[in-house]
Amino acid sequence: MNQKKDKINLFILITLSSAFVVSIRNVPSMAETGLHMIFFGLIAAICFFIPTALISAELATGWPKEGGVFVWVTKAFGSKFGFLASWLQWTNMLLSVISMFYFVGGSFAYVIAPDLAANKIFLISVLFVALWTCTLASLKGVRVNSLVSTCCFLLGVLLPAILMIVLGVFYFFSDNPLSIDLSFTPKNIFPDFKKFATLVLILSFTRTFTGIEASSNHAGKVINPARNYPVAIFFVVIIGLAVNLLGAFSVAIVVPQRDISFVSGFMQAFEMFLRKMNVGWIVPYIGVLVAGGAIGGANAWLMGPVKGLLEAAKRGFFPPFLTKVNKHGIPRNLLIVQGIVISLIGSFLMISDKINIAFWISIALSMMIYASMYFLMIISGIYLRYKHPEVKRAYYIPGKKNSGMWIIGSLGIITILFLFVVALFPPLELSPKNHIFYFMTIFMGFLIVFIIPTILTIAKKEHWIHERYKGKKNE
Template sequence: MANSRLYIVTVILVVYWSATLLNLRGMRASGLISSICLGAGVLVPAVLLVGLALVYMAQGRPVQLDMTLSADNWLPLNDTRESLVLFLSFIFGVVGIEVSASHAREVHNVRRNYPIAVFMAAIIGFVLTLLGGLAVAVVVPANQLDLVSGSVEALQMLLGIWNLGWLLPVVALLVALGAAGQVSTWVVGPVKGLWAAGRAGNLPPILQKTNSQGVPRNMLLIQAVLMSVVALVFLVVPSVNDTFLLLTSAAVILYAAMYLMLFAAAIRLRYTCPDTLRPYRVPGGQSWGLWLVAGVGFITTLACLFIGFLPPGAGIGAVPYALAMLATLLVMLAVPQILYKWRRPEWARFETE
């Protein structure tokens, strides 16, 4: 099923539209379901996968991952382009944590608790991603590894060793619930941030409208339609793995552009508005702490932006791919500029319904 393009598109559409309709019911309902899905569908399968992999290694079973301390293992650059593109997949797994800022006002004692929650989420996410990836690499041979369903393949092999294969459908269902919970979280976060900017007069009234639950319904529906169009890429590109990497690269490029502006804006605002009271301030005196954090982030993000222009698969031409990514980036950057240029003073006075 992992290689059935029609099946993948159908699942994407069903999950995304379900998450959209759920978020239209308000933050309380979507937040509760997202928390349950993430707990049961991310933490439980991750702990099970890592735990079984540790038992697998402790019993002296064959390890598929070459763990010798050599330069080739620490920096596997036999295919530099492919390694760098796969690096983007790892980066994409840890981006987006700033989306939670759209819910900061709903946090008790936000000045103290929100930074703690963000740091904890970053650490937990990094550890789970690292250990989960290593667990898969330990069990599944590299030539059999699938980027889309690698974790499920590893669990299938591990559960089969101890005759626990009957648990696989349960674990697969939990993983699916976890993915759905992540989608639900991502659906409304960016929209709320864009809606807040729109209320300042940057978006037309039709995009500022909210339903009875205070959710910007029109923006959510437009986002779902655009996401449905993007999902159709799976029907065009022959390889599911190449499609996965293609969409990941496109997302990382767009995210990188946003992060570059975010880091640059943080440094600029430190000098143009130094006395503005903010819920959180990067430690390190007046400027060096911010320059260190934002500078490292800017350089890393810039590298990811350039890597994103490398084609993810052997069957994809370098020039057409780079031009397609560049066109996508320019269009996405042009849309807010056009809206900003066309903004009207009366838009800022619009009241939500």
């Protein structure tokens, strides 16, 4: 294997990291909140996105090894907690890519027939085809995977997002009727804090900003990670804020709030913009680009967290056959098992009588799972300041006597605990008859997510451990 060929430069790192974080699939659910998007967006960015970005930057530059969060948490609390963290990251990915593939289906429907965006069989079919295509592509190696994700991000996320924002600005200043109330009153800007179901909407905003740490799973392939990681994270934060908030505003001004589809809302806005300009024939081409962008994001996620699981497998948490890698260093058996699990969960979520409900359940459950992982990551960042102060971090959160880390970490932990509680409450869009299904799915899903790693930890065999890691608790 050509080691130099598999290296990731700064540009690829920025676009690959952006593919993990920056996505237009959450724009419709953000737009559905109206002007509340300003409040929710700023809270999610300041209290969640920035703290997790800064802490992951410090950890990635202190321990720039493949495995990411598994390596960091293992260094702090041992391999059992490291395995739990990587498992939570991976299971969150399972749910996240399902919503990505639903979004692919909703976007691609505009190429064939917009009504297909609400057709369950069509969406599941798209999920299967796109999932297994991405899985096969991932088997070709990190370099190929990164290039595919980069191209898809540039053409299918950044380009459509810029076009959407430009169309939104043009529409706004062309004396057209607006579908959003722009009166800057307290009621219009701030949500009703007495209604927990309203606060649930912050989940879609926070979820938009998750994944900043995922690209660190490829740290071993990055050229000069100590310098390039902080630079990449800075650009990702800026791009993420601009694309999501400005994109959501563009959707909100043209699509009536009650008509926004979580699956195809982005394409709804494009269709309305372009048909008003008498160039509706462009819509199918935009649909292809947007679908490709979502596939690129899913492609990046399919390959990222599985690297952490591979490191856990080498420590004996999985049978040896799951540690097998191909000539490109890709864990082929793990990827195949991963594809099977995603196919099953994606099919189950479509049991719901409404697609928006399935989409929302995937948001809430994945946020609870990811919040648990981020909790482990943040406390690891704080603890490692004391356990390994000698380790050089190219990026170091400023502050005397670790005060900066404590302030940033505490802000992140408080936000994460709040998000965890909020996710338990169904949003206002869900009718009371669907509340039982919502609660049972969330509860059972979360319970299963924690039961499985517990069983695997108990079942761990000494002879499953790779020779390199035998007798090493924190390696």
